[in-house]
Amino acid sequence: MKPARNRVRLACILMLICISAIVANAYAEEQTEQVIKVTAKKFEYSPNEIRIKKGIPVVLEFTSLDRIHGFTIPDLDGMRATIEPGKVTRVRLVVPKAGTYDFHCDIFCGDGHEGMAGKIIVE
Amino acid sequence: MRINRRDFLKLAGIGGAVFVLGPHNLAGAATKGKSQGDFFFLQLSDTHWGFNDPKINPFATTTLKTAIAAVNSLETQPDFIIFTGDLTHTTDDAKERRKRMGEVRDIINELKVKNIKLMAGEHDAGLDNGEAYQEFFGKTHYTFDHKGVHFIVVDNVSDPTSSIGDPQLQWLSDTLKPLDKDSRIVVLTHRPLFNLYPQWDWWTRDGAKAIDLLTPYKNVTVFYGHIHQEHHHMTGQIPHHAAKGMMLPLPAPGSVPKRVPIAWDPAEPYKGLGYRSIEAKGEKEYSLTEFPIKKG
Numbered sequence: 001m002k003p004a005r006n007r008v009r010l011a012c013i014l015m016l017i018c019i020s021a022i023v024a025n026a027y028a029e030e031q032t033e034q035v036i037k038v039t040a041k042k043f044e045y046s047p048n049e050i051r052i053k054k055g056i057p058v059v060l061e062f063t064s065l066d067r068i069h070g071f072t073i074p075d076l077d078g079m080r081a082t083i084e085p086g087k088v089t090r091v092r093l094v095v096p097k098a099g100t101y102d103f104h105c106d107i108f109c110g111d112g113h114e115g116m117a118g119k120i121i122v123e
Numbered sequence: 124m125r126i127n128r129r130d131f132l133k134l135a136g137i138g139g140a141v142f143v144l145g146p147h148n149l150a151g152a153a154t155k156g157k158s159q160g161d162f163f164f165l166q167l168s169d170t171h172w173g174f175n176d177p178k179i180n181p182f183a184t185t186t187l188k189t190a191i192a193a194v195n196s197l198e199t200q201p202d203f204i205i206f207t208g209d210l211t212h213t214t215d216d217a218k219e220r221r222k223r224m225g226e227v228r229d230i231i232n233e234l235k236v237k238n239i240k241l242m243a244g245e246h247d248a249g250l251d252n253g254e255a256y257q258e259f260f261g262k263t264h265y266t267f268d269h270k271g272v273h274f275i276v277v278d279n280v281s282d283p284t285s286s287i288g289d290p291q292l293q294w295l296s297d298t299l300k301p302l303d304k305d306s307r308i309v310v311l312t313h314r315p316l317f318n319l320y321p322q323w324d325w326w327t328r329d330g331a332k333a334i335d336l337l338t339p340y341k342n343v344t345v346f347y348g349h350i351h352q353e354h355h356h357m358t359g360q361i362p363h364h365a366a367k368g369m370m371l372p373l374p375a376p377g378s379v380p381k382r383v384p385i386a387w388d389p390a391e392p393y394k395g396l397g398y399r400s401i402e403a404k405g406e407k408e409y410s411l412t413e414f415p416i417k418k419g
């Protein structure tokens with residue numbers, strides 16, 4: 001009689017199924033999440049107007065073409081990121097409410113820094 | 124335009140600070156009701172030496188000199204003059220940055236008053252963590268005492284992320300510790316310590332920590348620059364007063380979609396530019412007077 005061992009084996013199998021389901025899920029999510037590439041350089045983002053759908057996650061993929069820049073959306077809990085040259089900076093975004101959200105560079109980057117801004121339009 | 128002091132206090136619900144708005148006779152303001160310890164100083168801000176855009180300021184190379192001539196002609200000279208940052212307009216060229224600093228230093232030297240206190244703005248210090256600024260003008264955070272008032276200069280610009288940083292916050296805490304809770308304290312910063320308008324970077328990322336350190340003190344007033352316009356705000360019992368700039372006026376926070384300078388109006392030259400006098404009166408009052416660039 002080995003009911004105990006059987007139970008353990010069953011638990012293990014169940015756990016494995018669960019884990020692979022989670023991994024598969026995450027993988028699927030990554031596959032389907034919309035990726036928007038954004039470049040930053042003195043003193044602009046391109047694109048500087050980004051349209052997304054409310055409640056649908058997107059990934060902003062930033063690269064800098066010159067120096068270190070920042071990215072922040074004060075109206076979304078002040079969420080921010082540092083964009084370093086030679087690196088890809090990913091920011092995952094889910095905005096539950098439609099509207100226009102301004103973003104700007106929050107790392108002083110020179111004569112024109114004040115105008116380095118854009119908006120995310122959530123529809 | 125003069126707002127009656129009592130009316131103003133009622134309006135603003137402010138105990139400590141008195142603002143007297145509009146240009147008038149500084150000599151008169153400075154001598155009236157003078158008692159022991161009373162004095163006045165000037166706040167000049169955001170001179171942005173090196174800025175060049177004739178649509179915004181066609182007199183960019185003479186505006187500061189014009190203001191200095193006006194200051195020098197004041198009947199009563201201030202005890203000292205504080206420049207609250209952005210002495211120079213920023214440039215990527217480190218050599219040019221130093222040239223601008225040398226030039227603005229020479230122009231400032233034309234002031235009759237020799238007790239001059241300087242501060243950095245992000246245009247001076249944000250691209251090189253204050254290296255060039257310190258070569259020319261020394262420390263970016265420091266204290267000085269004047270006739271019983273403790274002045275504390277806080278640097279929220281050398282770090283390009285608009286932060287004071289923990290080491291300096293510790294220094295601020297250590298500086299405040301020995302002071303009595305009712306000491307008369309003036310804090311001078313370039314950026315607002317509070318969240319005036321983070322959408323335009325008009326804030327200090329860790330400014331709330333500084334305000335927390337200051338809040339136990341009953342008699343603190345903050346003067347700052349950066350936003351190139353007059354602005355008055357209270358956090359708890361602490362008044363925060365922004366000064367006009369002396370090169371390019373900026374729009375009111377959030378009043379327009381983009382934080383771009385206001386164009387020069389030939390009908391009203393130097394509109395939106397100016398400086399202020401701050402008279403320390405009695406136990407804890409400050410009387411603020413705003414001056415245009417040009418006299419008369």
Ligand SMILES: [Cu+2]
Nearest residue numbers: 209244245349
């Ligand atoms: Cu500034």
Ligand SMILES: [Fe+2]
Nearest residue numbers: 169209244349
């Ligand atoms: Fe400025």
